[in-house]
Amino acid sequence: LRQLLVAPLVKEDGGLALVISNPFDINALEQAKKILKIKDFELLVALREDILKLIDYHYGHLQYFEAAPSLEILPEEAPSEEEEEEGIPEDQESVVVQFANYLLEEAYNRGASDIHIESLTGRRGAQIRFRIDGECIPFQTVPYQMKRPLISRYKIMAGLDIAEKRLPQDGKIKFRTRTGKVFEVRVATIPTIENNEDVVMRILGGVEARTLEEINLRPEILEKFKKILEMPYGLILVVGPTGSGKTTTLHAALHYINRPSKKIWTAEDPVEIVQEGLRQVQVRHKIGLTFARVLRAFLRADPDVIMIGETRDEETAHALIEASLTGHLVFSTLHTNSAPETVTRLLGMGIDPYNFADALLGILAQRLAKRLCPDCKEPYQPTEKEIEELLFEYGTHPLHPLTEEEVRKATLYRPVGCPRCHQTGYRGRIALHELLIPNEELRELIVKAAPVHEIRETAMRNGMFTLKQDGIFKVLAGETDLKQVRAVCVR
Incomplete structure (x- = not known):
């Protein structure tokens, strides 16, 4: 877990969370899931130093730990306006692609009907929620520097104009999971305040007729x-x-x-x-x-x-x-x-x-x-x-x-x-x-x-x-x- 920079937590409501330094490291997430033998969890982001302190202090005593009150879960540091204009580094582009695919597959596996990517105001990131059994359930928060690249990735996948942020757009994605299941995703983008965009994706198909x-x-x-x-x-x-x-x-x-x-x-x-x-x-x-x-x-x-x-x-x-x-x-x-x-x-x-x-x-x-x-x-x-x-x-x-x-x-x-x-x-x-x-x-x-x-x-x-x-x-x-x-x- 120290190498993966992942720590498990039991939240106050009894739910399980994984705290990770880089939420876009899909390999680390998959390995942590196998090590801990878990499937359902909330993903949280914390500073690398806090995760290491948590592992050093608790691991070996309990399989899952109570979240220490002193542990502050923080979004990753927001970039400057100049850094944002330059975009994300090339070595992180594949991470965005991996995370976009991971999000679709995770929603499908959890039985979600919709994925909501909601841009937060100010220099914050975006909240991701899944609609499961008719209710929107928080999944995780995306760091600020990854918000626009993630939204742009879905717009590219759906054949939308990535430069157009002022008008609503809609399109479709045909997606294949790693297990070979194919389903369609209906994508709708909606402009929100402070020059932001929200994305709502409806998961279609991949469902057989019931008797x-x-x-x-x-x-x-x-x-x-x-x-x-x-x-x-x-x-x-x-x-x-x-x-x-x-x-x-x-x-x-x-x-x-x-x-x-x-x-x-x-x-x-x-x-x-x-x-x-x-x-x-x-x-x-x-x-x-x-x-x-x-x-x-x-x-x-x-x-x-x-x-x-x-x-x-x-x-x-x-x-x-x-x-x-x-x-x-x-x-x-x-x-x-x-x-x-x-x-x-x-x-x-x-x-x-x-x-x-x-x-x-x-x-x-x-x-x-x-x-x-x-x-x-x-x-x-x-x-x-x-x-x-x-x-x-x-x-x-x-x-x-x-x-x-x-x-x-x-x-x-x-x-x-x-x-x-x-x-x-x-x-x-x-x-x-x-x-x-x-x-x-x-x-x-x-x-x-x-x-x-x-x-x-x-x-x-x-x-x-x-x-x-x-x-x-x-x-x-x-x-x-x-x-x-x-x-x-x-x-």
């Missing part, structure tokens, strides 16, 4: 969903806010019906999951290749199944209804809060209510809640207050009321925290669902453009569970907790 059994549908909802997927034609919608797993669910549905006898076309922006057997098209708005235009082209291409990544406008909505009424099974998504609200949203776009009522097979609304870490979650019996809260949040259901006895018998789980979940108590996310399948009564309400509450009440009499009710069932099953359900569900 319907893997997306957390409860058995009764799964059975109903499979039935509408087997229909020869009609419209199926998956709805929810950005980042609620709509694309994953759509591809799981397509995976279920994907067979050689079917011609399946998809239009996506971007293409995040690649499936064999699907003919997938990347929408390009800059050249006029919109969802509506691609959909019209699909109708001339002998489709059995069509998937449109998002219904954003009236033109696309009309085309979806037309396609689903002319013998095609059509899938799409909308940004709506619930299944009943989707009906009023589409009617508000001006589509014909009679055609919509005839075409609609089902609407699946969903949210993603944090999943309790299976390695450290702790069982307990609910208190009287928790029993009351669970019954209140569940509310009433005309067909499936939740009784106090059911809740009292349930074993609940609370988050604890362990190295596998980075001491958070949660690992991964679980989907909550609300499936509306129209019967004749609901179709009549659609034709009449009935209010949302009336559609919701009728759908529940027809067997629909609300998002929050599905969440309560998953709390009682020990998969998540009430706090997380409340965080993502209004009703």
Whole structure:
């Protein structure tokens, strides 16, 4: 460790950190990880002298050490303006390249959906955060003299103009890991104050389609969903806010019906999951290749199944209804809060209510809640207050009321925290669902453009569970907790 200039620390919150003199020395990092047999850690930068003192004082007594209060974690000394203009030395250019690659691979291995490089004001560096399971988690801070070279490196990789710092830019990187896995990264640069730039990178692809059994549908909802997927034609919608797993669910549905006898076309922006057997098209708005235009082209291409990544406008909505009424099974998504609200949203776009009522097979609304870490979650019996809260949040259901006895018998789980979940108590996310399948009564309400509450009440009499009710069932099953359900569900 003295040769590598790396020291392990246990922080006050229990998390593990590695303190290093040169955060761009990838070889030192990899060797330290092997020596210490660790995978998850926060990377900190300290002066060489402080690291050596720490190793001399503590090593040999403890495997990991408590951070000494006197140890000050400092950014490396910022260069002068003249040094900055000259750029970094040639022997450090390869270090920047290595670190840029390391950052992408580390984010991918940790299951991050996004990488945020946020330029700090003054003569400071940049903060790097990973979005994991819906939350931004600090990863490390880049020294000031490496900030611009690192951002420039990503701009070069994405084919952007490195000289343009005043305007937002966007591009893509195709990246291969050392283990041979290939994924795409969508890069967006945004100018910030003091002539700085932020970079946000979305990790795309490299993900296989899941099966319907893997997306957390409860058995009764799964059975109903499979039935509408087997229909020869009609419209199926998956709805929810950005980042609620709509694309994953759509591809799981397509995976279920994907067979050689079917011609399946998809239009996506971007293409995040690649499936064999699907003919997938990347929408390009800059050249006029919109969802509506691609959909019209699909109708001339002998489709059995069509998937449109998002219904954003009236033109696309009309085309979806037309396609689903002319013998095609059509899938799409909308940004709506619930299944009943989707009906009023589409009617508000001006589509014909009679055609919509005839075409609609089902609407699946969903949210993603944090999943309790299976390695450290702790069982307990609910208190009287928790029993009351669970019954209140569940509310009433005309067909499936939740009784106090059911809740009292349930074993609940609370988050604890362990190295596998980075001491958070949660690992991964679980989907909550609300499936509306129209019967004749609901179709009549659609034709009449009935209010949302009336559609919701009728759908529940027809067997629909609300998002929050599905969440309560998953709390009682020990998969998540009430706090997380409340965080993502209004009703």
